[in-house]
Every structure is written in C-alpha cells, then in structure tokens.
Amino acid sequence: MMFRPYLIGITGGSASGKTSLSNRIQEALALDCTLINSDYFYKDLTPLQLQKVSEYNFDHPDAFDFVEMHHTIWNLMNGEEVNVPIYDYAHYCRSNSFILAKPAQFIILEGIMALYDTKIREMMNLKIFVHTDSDECLARRILRDTEMRGRDIKSVINQYRKFVKPAFDDFIFPMMKFADIIIPRGAENKTAFDIIIQNLMSKKNK
Numbered sequence: 001m002m003f004r005p006y007l008i009g010i011t012g013g014s015a016s017g018k019t020s021l022s023n024r025i026q027e028a029l030a031l032d033c034t035l036i037n038s039d040y041f042y043k044d045l046t047p048l049q050l051q052k053v054s055e056y057n058f059d060h061p062d063a064f065d066f067v068e069m070h071h072t073i074w075n076l077m078n079g080e081e082v083n084v085p086i087y088d089y090a091h092y093c094r095s096n097s098f099i100l101a102k103p104a105q106f107i108i109l110e111g112i113m114a115l116y117d118t119k120i121r122e123m124m125n126l127k128i129f130v131h132t133d134s135d136e137c138l139a140r141r142i143l144r145d146t147e148m149r150g151r152d153i154k155s156v157i158n159q160y161r162k163f164v165k166p167a168f169d170d171f172i173f174p175m176m177k178f179a180d181i182i183i184p185r186g187a188e189n190k191t192a193f194d195i196i197i198q199n200l201m202s203k204k205n206k
Helices: 018-032 047-051 066-077 118-123 134-148 153-178 190-201
Strands: 006-012 033-037 082-088 093-101 106-110 126-131 181-184
Touching (some): 006 018, 006 118, 006 153, 018 033, 018 106, 018 126, 018 190, 033 066, 066 106, 126 153, 181 190
Parallel strands (some): 006 106, 006 126, 033 106
Antiparallel strands (some): 082 093
C-alpha cells in the first residue's frame, strides 16, 4: 500500500448510536473505508454455557475473543485481506461463513468493546466515544429488540438491568477517558459528524 491505514475506534453503550455513526462515516468515505464490528468476535459458547444461555453475559469482556480481534486488525493495518468470522446468534457460535474484509485507507472498529483491549487501542489514530442518556439507550434497545428480534419488553428490561447497564458502568464507560472525541447523541449530532468527516477527508491519501 502507498499509505498507512488510519484506524478509528468507535464505542459507547448499547443502543447509544455508535453503529449508526460508524455507518454514516463509512458511507461518507465510501471505498476508502472498511468497517469491522467487535461483535464479530464473540466466543463460541461451550455446551455447559448453552445450557444456561439466559445467564450468559454477552456484554462482559470475557465474551469476546480479543486475540482474534487484534490479529484481524493487525493484518488489515498491514495491507492484508482478512476473512472475518460471522457470528451465528441463533446457535451462539461462529458460522462457517466469513466476510472478506479488505485493507483500506480508513478502518473502523466499532462496538461496545472497540476500545477495551490495550493492544488494539494503541494502534488507533482516532478514538470516539458516543455518549447517550441511559434512558434513551434503554428506550432504543426496547424498540430494536421487540421490533427486530422478536423479544418481549420484560425480557429486554431484565437483561438490561442484569447485564447491559452493569457492564456499561464497569467496562464501557471507563473507556471514555481514552477517547479523543466524545459525541453526545451519536449520528444525530450533525455538527460533530461534519467536523469528523472534514478531519478525515483532510487525511485522505496522506
């Protein structure tokens, strides 16, 4: 490659708007950008964990394979194409299918654990934390999970109270101190979005 890829990390709580922001940045950068979601790197559940899947905390760092995540980002940063695993949420394991991720000038790693791993974080050129009111996050999560994932409101709220909110307080919110930019309201914050795009456009092919 004629350039060193520019790695962007985008994190925030569940339903904070980080995915929408990431997608908008990728659309603005077009073919110059590859987007990777940290959810691709969920670990396969063991038979014992599958027996108690309702008790499994998918919002805890232990649920993620950071070694594979680091390996994937490292290879992309060094100009290599990578087969990124597709996680099968129905069976709680990686499927036999992959997404071919190609190196690009801009690489985005987004997700609740995007800034958690020190080795990955140290490779990043820009770290963004999307900060949205917790009540708004819960409301968005209820709408998403009931309309798109067929879940009932009670189960969504129970999971939020038991796993999602505690994980945010313990593991995700502390990552704010590493952020270069903190964006209230995510992709809805047009001013912040425009500033980020202007900054990234100025770095194209440099």
